[in-house]
Amino acid sequence: MSKVRVRFAPSPTGGLHLGGVRTALYNYLFARQNGGDFVLRIEDTDQTRYVEGAEQYIHDCLQWCGILPDESPWKPGEYGPYRQSERKEIYRKYAQQLVESGHAYYAFDTPEEIENLREKLKAQGKYNVQYDYQNRLEMRNSLVLPKEETEALLKINFPHVIRIKMPRNEYVHFKDMIRGDIEMQTDGVDDKVLLKADGMPTYHLAVVVDDYLMKITHAFRGEEWLPSAPVHVLLWKYFGWEKDMPQWAHLPLILKPDGNGKLSKRDGERLGFPVFAMEWNDPNKGVTPGFKELGFMPEAFINMLALLGWNDGSEQEIFSLQEMIEKFSMDRVHSHGAKFDFEKAKWFNHEWIKKSTVERLKPGVKKIFEHNGVSINEENKFAKIIELIKERCILLNDFWQQGSFFFIAPTEIDTAAILPKWNENKNQFFVELIRAYSLMNSWSAEETEHTFKELAAAGKLKPGELMLPFRIMLVGGKFGPGVFEISSVLGREETIKRIEHTLSLLK
């Protein structure tokens, strides 16, 4: 049994969306689980859609997710190059081999001629408007042209493609790791172009040749590839590589949360959530933020993604990468698409924030604070703050909203929430509280609470009615952890200053 070898083959045409990351993740899990290799290959044969910088971006996304493969396109590697544009010559050689064996042919039809064919078929009311066994003999290709003419055209480099000659009325069988045995008839598939006029291969030729040359044992891709799978299976056969054909798995689609259809970038914009792992800066279309920028932890992101289409059969929902490697199995991946639910995605992140240690959270949270103009000098105090507020943060960015008041005195005090029940007795209480606090020997949450309650009892006031005003004085509004915890972190001086400030506002 040869070593397991999988590949992830994105095309550098835009941001890395949810489905792409999930395909990469499943590839990664499978490879790690079996002690195999995970190859990253770049499908950049469509030069019209190629976007500068997308390769590096894909690399960065996978790195952020923690699932970078062993061999990247930037290292030569054992089976490189990994950019298909750099393998151009290889594909031509194999395509010609197919022509020689009679499974493919040269086609010299111009785009207009193809268009004419389509128009003609439509006019005849034909259902299948495609270049196939029914009409290939009426077209301009090496099947009908005399040998000399074909050679002459090739010699003058007349624009041409190489098409596969799809057999008529044959059945192609293959096994899908998720769907089981699949049988498809060849008639439904047209004579796919294998090599384009610009010399680049199409996906159909490139996957087969690359998977063979790179010794791929398991090929996982989106469900949208299922209809053209017979072409690929046939190609493996025509090349005589049948025994090396990888095992297939066609992954379910990720669908729009509302309505129907595949999740797209537009849906994210429309519904207000990201669809890319990381911020994607399209040179033509501008910046689209990703899960990372929104404050997702990579652990939560891949956990959520993995569970969108797979579970281990237990009630467990929170998995670390390591646990996923241990428990993942392709035969428990669903065969149907799943609608993406952003609320659930946020729940995963919340769970991960709660479960993460302060040490894990610290660097990221620190960056957010620094981004907001607060530099962290006291590590211990910062750690205490994170511990105090992490359970109420759903996204990493919430740490700022939940914790900024520890560093910056609130500029807006919600006095409207205090005023209705405010009176002279309460005012007096806080004046005395300031004095009592300034006389305390030490400063802890327990002690400030004790002093607070004692003073309230002395003034015959209910502590409960005083705690809300106190909270608002310290944080500006009705939120945050326990008030005495807050004042203990804030320190005596700052606590008193904030009480005084609000008191002056209430006059």
Added chain:
RNA sequence: GGCGCGUUGGUCAAGGGGUUAAGACGCCUCCCUUUCACGGAGGAAUCACGGGUUCGAAUCCCGUACGUGCUACCA
């Protein structure tokens, strides 16, 4: 239109001939907390439809409907 794939609460889903049809998200009620969360208890809500097979079907088979994908010199 053709072909492929699919269909368990609003969403993610377990379950693969006998179950009171798990669990999670979201929603609602209550408790805890005189903030907000966290936590705890409870609630509403589901086997697309029609035929078979069977003593018995969410589960197996067929059909229909619906959804989705492909039907490019895009991947």
